[in-house]
Amino acid sequence: MTDNRAMNGVSWVETAADGEARTGWLNTPHGRVRTPAFMPVGTRAAVKTVDSDDLTAVGAGIILANTYHLMLRPGARIVEEMGGLHDFMGWQGPILTDSGGFQVFSLEPRIEERGATFRSIHDGSIVSLTPEGAVRIQEQLGADIAMALDICVGLPADRDQVNDAMQRTLRWGERCLATHTRPDQALFGIVQGGIDPDLRVESAARTAETGFPGFGIGGLSVGESPTERDLALEAAVSGLPSGKPRYVMGLGDTEGMLGAIARGADLFDCVIPTRLARHGKVLTRTGDFNIRKARFEADGAPLDPECPCLACSRYSRAYLRHLVRMNEITGFRLLTIHNLRYTLDLVSVAAEAIEGGRFESHLASVLSQRAGGSQ
16 A cells, blocks of 8 residues: 655655665755765754754754654643744754654553553653554654654564564554654654564565555664674565665664665664763774773874864864863763764765765775774
């Protein structure tokens, strides 16, 4: 079944492919984004320690906000009254909202066919989230892309548990699509199935049949090994149509994203760049390091001499180490700017390599450089 309402101004057009890796343009009501693309995570309508100007400066094309957190504080009604997420947070580029499924999963909710029931992290009150409710909240938030409500299972898990969650996610996806009415917003379905290739293929094929204009591949980065993740990803991609975007949810490390791009993935999100920055961890082409270490105390070099970001073009490792060790917010902001620039450049250069038909050699070069680097 194909529901034309689901397209709603969002489309993806492939411009080049190199093996399974591909590049293209994701078109949305708030602009277009070149893929592969990474979405900085603005959980509560804010990417931690940076603002919308910072995000523009580092090259972010699309960002992600969290339905679960925003439904609790400040509430979807307030965001809607303030003109939707774009006006509320002063970001006029594309926005994707997740459905809250992963956050609910982390709270050990009671799952029933109707939906999930859990306690608010703010005051302990009982909160329920249904497929229909998740869609209505995201329509109020006004993102360009909304996600269907799914059930995420922590791994390892037995096959029956994974299958039950996958089957219910499929049923919930149909309910989400039947509820969705906002004309300027697309609703993506979510593929589940754990690390079982057969379940992944089944989930992908049946989710595709429902008529979604794009797909999240969920339930990964929740306890599986990189090899298990890659095999599950390959199985999921094999069951999805080639002409629609594929979004690997929660993946954001260098090796993981490049491996997923090699397998045909287009979109990513993760808190890794921002969270690591707040712990002093710096991402670079030649390996990652923690700026808190004593050897950087009198180091006058930039974090990465080839990085054009604000942190690298103006400040030394010694100064940034001082800021972070003193818990100065400026230090965490500058490290976040750098880590985001590194991550966004990673996928941007990958797109260029695909366009030039040299992605395989590019992948080998990046992995070799990081493995051989020393900080």
